[in-house]
Amino acid sequence: MLFKDEELILLIITGTAILMLLGVFIVSFLLVYQRKQNKNLFEKEQLKSSFQQELLKTRMEIQEETLNYVSRELHDNVTQVLSFVKLNLGVLGKNLDGNEKIKINDNRELIAQSISDLRNLSKSLSFEHISAIGLVKTLEMEADRINRSGIINLSLLVEGDTYALGEQRELVLFRIFQEALNNALKHAQAANFKISLYYKEQMFNLTIEDDGVGFQPELLNDKSGSGLRNIINRAALIGAKAVINSAPGNGCNIKLSLNPLVQETYANGTYSNSPG
């Protein structure tokens, strides 16, 4: 059955219009689909990042609890036992004379020194102690303890009017300092270690430098550079930006910058300035 001319014209117009609409549909579908896909990918990245943050925070909490436990054990058990040993030596020394008494007293002094060092170590491990006296005081005590041990020359510089950064932030900054010091002692064979704190109104900067052997920057991406990556991850957790610079023979320089006015929310809803 043949179409009439007018019907054919109508068919051509309708058919062409439908095909053009099909084209519009295809293009629109592609645009909408791609947008949704991008949105899903973005959300997936956000969830992944949030999970990583939560994981890191949990690891840090476990680490702090462990350190706190060790700190308490050192303080409550080990130092107590050593005090008892010192006491017993004192009683023993009363019945001796001459060289033996001198030897006993020397040993008592050594034990007293050990008790003092253990107490200081216990304090540096305990987050409660750090929270109580603040970052600057803690660093000063730590610098004093390290310098007395003679293993490395540690200098501390504080500029500007100090203010509280929040317990969580100060704890993380102190742990970063401990990690950097550990690296300087274990790997860098450094003789000098410098830590500088710059307190400004809208910016806080922490710089840690050593004059050790340095390392290749590629180490940051290597499996063996996990301690260094830990520093960067911990810094990111409190909203700070950490930049690590080093080259073989040029020591290591760690710069942290933080805006104290910006509050960071942890995954469990506490803020960076809260007691946690």
Place this chain on the structure above:
Amino acid sequence: MLDYIYFYFEFLAFSVCLYTYKKLDRNFKVFLPFLAFVVVYEFANIKNWLLWHHTNAWCNNLESIIEIIIYSRFLASLDKRKEYRKKINIALCIIVVFSFIDMLFIQGLFMMNTIAMVFQYCLLTILVCLYYFNLINNVDESLDIIRYPPFWAAAGILFYALAFIFYHIAFSYMVYKQNYHFYILAHVIPNIACLILYSLLSTAFIYQYKQAKSVNNA
């Protein structure tokens, strides 16, 4: 003036291509000589310089073969898979051979080879749909499809091909019947199709230019 609106858009696309030529990707650079040819060809057609045996159907037939080759090769160049490009080339060869067979043995050189043209446009439609399908499945996470030049070029080719399918299916019969309304359609549909194709091609060139410029500045 409105009769030749398609020519103005062709010229616009050619001008934009010429202006942005240095920053275009390799697969877009083929459009400059092609658009130059199209502008010259359409100008000659408007001036009726290409009439032979009282018709310009012969040059339309040849021009449609050149078009299908250029657009198909362009769509093939957007995909990195060698096997896929090989298949497109095979399909293109088949269509071109059929177009010549249609021209020489079926409809003739001096009649519009509408059968071949319908197949050509169907091939273009399929190629664009396959390209979009691959784009959805293999798209890069950071790709902003609205600013992606091949997306716009392919959209232009899609609308161009879809607009002409029904038109060419009915062309021979309606010309035979000398229907006045079809004469009007014969002006409107090509105008709209060319308008869409060349404006989207121009958009693609502009986005390509902007992208290349921002990469250089970075």
